[in-house]
Amino acid sequence: MKQYGMVVDPGCMKCMDCISVCPNDALYFGFGKPTIAIPKSKAIKRSYSLTWPEEIVGAVVFLGSFLAVRGVYVLVPFLMALGCATITTFLTLKTWRLLRAKELSFYRFNLKSAGRIRRAGWGFLSFAVVWIGFNAHSGWVRYHEYEGDRAFQKIQIPDELALAQTNPDPWLSPIDRENIVKGKKHFQGASNFGFFVNSEALSKLAWFEYLSGDAEQSVQLLEQAAAHQEGQAKGLSLYYRGTILNRLGRYEQARTSLDQALAERADLILAREEKGESLWQLGREEEAISVWSDAVQRNGRLVVANNQLAGAAASLGRSAEAIVHEKQADKFTPNNPHYHWMIGLRLKNLRMNELAEKHFQRAIQLDPGFQVRRKRRPQ
Structure with missing residues (x-):
């Protein structure tokens, strides 16, 4: 009414209640100009709790805080990270205002008055510094965890091959x-x-x-x-x-x-x-x-266990049993030189040398380059 001199809300139900209760008969029902043609008298300037720069800073702080604490130490789940980011954003913006404004209160606490930070303000500021500092430290830790995990995911050497001998260095790529x-x-x-x-x-x-x-x-x-x-x-x-x-x-x-x-x-x-x-x-x-x-x-498809049983049976003089387990192992052994070499190393560790030699030879047949590895293989 103050801006347009008439009701312009499309949600008006035309029930006349506003006319009947108006104390000085300033309202009436009738035809008027379209809303777009009515000049505003004095537009009321809207007030916002945050300025545009503060909203942008708040969004950046929220995103950074969320990424900093999400999954850190494998302790912080998604919803908890959202809560922590919200608190960090609030504390950051409130601290900024505490340092710049002359008057500031929070709930019923007077944080700053006449340009001077009060006792409650110092308590708030101390808590904010500790919280934001902990958040920043969590972000630093999370960064190292993330980069370490990325490096871990890029490791190419199979676990079985790396664990076949004490020193896996010969199998590592650049x-x-x-x-x-x-x-x-x-x-x-x-x-x-x-x-x-x-x-x-x-x-x-x-x-x-x-x-x-x-x-x-x-x-x-x-x-x-x-x-x-x-x-x-x-x-x-x-x-x-x-x-x-x-x-x-x-x-x-x-x-x-x-x-x-x-x-x-x-x-x-x-x-x-x-x-x-x-x-x-x-x-x-x-x-x-x-x-x-x-x-x-x-x-029954375990290649290593069947080879171990075959080698054990052979070393104890149980030839028929050894043949059964060896055939079972061969049935599921892939034609991969690294896999055969791994089996050979495992059997060599158990002093099942004859069966180990079979797999070393098979690896060399599949990849003659393994002949060089055999010459420098630790005994």
């Missing part, structure tokens, strides 16, 4: 070596300066340490990671720890770690293969055969 250095740097930064333990990052750092030749450090990191994990993740960390301990010749410790892995995940058949290897190296041949047999019963 891309692998570059990503190992980069991944270690980022994960170590996140681990050393983070406020909380990221068990997922620890297990990936352990893999980088193993690939770079530090198996002992890898074992320690996997133990730390498993202590902060549950279920499937814990089972996998304990499995890798047991496997690396096997390669280091610490078979009793390996068996214990593999038993713990199977307690977390009974379906982890690869852990049964490694447990059988630990028992075989400890001189408990029949127990090893029992564990390998259990693995094969669960999955």
Whole structure:
């Protein structure tokens, strides 16, 4: 009414209530000019809680804060990250106004009066600085976690081949070596300066340490990671720890770690293969055969377990049984030189030399370049 001198709201129901209650009969019902033709008297200037620059800064702060805390330490889920980003944005904008405005209040608290920050204002400012600082630190940690994970995803060497011997360096490509250095740097930064333990990052750092030749450090990191994990993740960390301990010749410790892995995940058949290897190296041949047999019963397509059973049977003079398991293994063995070489290394570790030689020869047939690897293979 003040702007146009008439009701222009299309939602008006024409019920005449406004006319009947007008105290000075200023309203009436009749024909008038179209709204577009009515000049405004004095437009009321709208007031907004934020200026355009503040809205832009707020949007940038919100997005940055959300990305900083989303998934950090594998602790912050999506909705919690949204909440944290909202709080950070509010504190940032309110702090900016606290420093610039002469008067500012929040709820019933007077933060600043006559250009002077009050006690409540100092408390608010202190909390804001701590919160925003923690948010920025989380962003720094999240950046290192993200970059470390990117490097981890680019690793090309198969786990089975890397774990076939203590030193996987001969199998690493230049891309692998570059990503190992980069991944270690980022994960170590996140681990050393983070406020909380990221068990997922620890297990990936352990893999980088193993690939770079530090198996002992890898074992320690996997133990730390498993202590902060549950279920499937814990089972996998304990499995890798047991496997690396096997390669280091610490078979009793390996068996214990593999038993713990199977307690977390009974379906982890690869852990049964490694447990059988630990028992075989400890001189408990029949127990090893029992564990390998259990693995094969669960999955008859296991190439390594069938080869281990074939080698075990042959070493104990059970030729017929050895032939059966060897044929079963050959049925599912891919024609891949790296795979045959991996099997040869695994069998060589168990002193099943005759069967190991068969796979070394097959790898050389598929790729003559493996002849050079054989000459420099550690005995």
